[in-house]
Amino acid sequence: MTDTAQAGVGQASRGMRLPRTARRAQLLEAAQHVFVTNGYHAAAMDDIADRAGVSKPVLYQHFPGKLELYTALLETHVDELVGRVRHALASTTDNKQRVRTTVAAFYDFVNSEGEAYRMIFESDLRGEPAVQAAVDRATNESVDAITETIIADAGLDVERARLLAIGLVGMSQVSARSWLAADRPVPREDAISLIATLAWRGIGAGFPLQHPQ
Template identity: 80%
Template sequence: MTETAQQSTAQAGRGVRLPRTARRAQLLAAAQDVFVANGYHAAAMDEIAERAGVSKPVLYQHFPGKLELYMALLETHVEELVGRVRDAMDSTTDNKQRVHNAVAAFFDFVDGEGQAFRMVFESDLRGEPAVREAVQRATSDSVDAITETITADAGLDQDRARLLAVGLVGMSQVTARMWLENDRNVSKEDAVALISNLAWRGIGGGFPLQHP
């Protein structure tokens, strides 16, 4: 979040009575800034309340503790990622385009505002069972969405289709994060095309599609 946006968020919080859903969204936005910048352990509820421009009692009215706040935010980002992958599978019947869209889903996610991907892929709270389960679900649900399509369209059994899906998800996730770490030295469009073409040559060339 930019400094101007942070100031606007704080100003919106002071002396303004917002609907509960709007206040919750405001608190989550402030919390994301703090969690991404500091990690879970170094983040303080005082700082999150200050960033949101509210008192701590207001923050605790919505979230009883730091873990509950973190989990609410994490679940939102997990659902976002999985939703992107499902949309990639459902948006077309063209299998080459599906592969392209699946890769793009991960690049778009890591390139999103606020570096939300760090909470999913780089959480410093993996020892917490609820966090570990949510992070694992981000991958497993993405794999499930792709597995269903590969099973139907490539005529593979569930186990083989799932291995292919794991490969596509793993390749997409790792290359997207590396692309971001290298300061986007290749345009996102070119990076997605490069990785999706690599994946398609393996999936499209190695397995006859029943529904091309």
């Protein structure tokens, strides 16, 4: 949503009574823009309330403080990323395609509107236990999902499967962020294919399916 459109939404919603879930979603959307634009420390609750088109008391009714608001928003992004990874793994039984869809899940998350990835991978609040726990969950639950799939299909023990999963997550996440930071020097599909091919030649060729369909 553009700044002009967002401002219009804020003005239109000022003074309106919204269902609690709708109001919470509106506040989180406003907070996303302010946190990504300014960083946590420079972001002000006044700015978030103003962008959402509500008074500060309304904002504080939903979130008792800036940290709680930031953490709630971060958790929604972690859920989104993990959901993308799980969906990618469940979308096919072809393991070569699974590698590709998993890599694509990270690229699509990093490339999505709103730059949600920055709150997970570039948070300036890692010293807060709640924030660090959420950031760790993004990696750990993605790794867990991939580990389960590798164990089921490649017959490896947990330790070896998990190490492979960590490698795939790290490769996908770091390359996706580098690709975006470099202003997408190659088309998205090409970038995903390159990383998926690299990963598949290690995982797929070295650890074939133990129980062919």
